[in-house]
Amino acid sequence: MTTPEPTTRSVIVEKEFPHPPEKVWRALTDSSLIEQWLMKNDFQPVAGHAFTLSREPVHNWNGIIECQVIAVEPFTRLSYTWGTLGHGLVVTFTLTPTSAGTHVRVEQSGFGPDQDHAFKGATYGWNNFMGGLERVVAGLE
Secondary structure (H helix, E strand, O other), X not given: OOOOOOOOEEEEEEEEEOOOHHHHHHHHHOHHHHHHHOOEEOOOOOOOOEEEEEOOOEOOEOOEEEEEEEEEEOOOEEEXXXXXXXXXXXXXXXXXXXXXXXXXXXXXXXXXXXXXXXXXXXXXXXHHHHHHHHHHHHOOO
16 A cells, blocks of 8 residues: 655744743744844734735745734744635744743645745745744844
């Protein structure tokens, strides 16, 4: 018996931050802080809130990502759609307290088998974004 190929794939990036979950949460949910590590935005940590992420347009992309908040569990989990509604991509941040601070896990799920370029771009992007998030959190009082 063969195991069927998964119909979608996920990019998962995990990192230990030497900061409490409350501090990491602040950088994930404060619009001005999100702009420092991710993109310009009109984010609000409210389930159902539609928002956009934006940056300078590049070849074949207008620089705008339409999103909608799916779940907000303070200091624990934040989830939102990534891209036009119905596109199938979801970003989920999970925060787990540890003895050294917080284990941060970001998963962008929903990449189809025909989305190799987007999958590779997201893998590169989330690794960079996670580094930016860590710098922002480290700078918070």
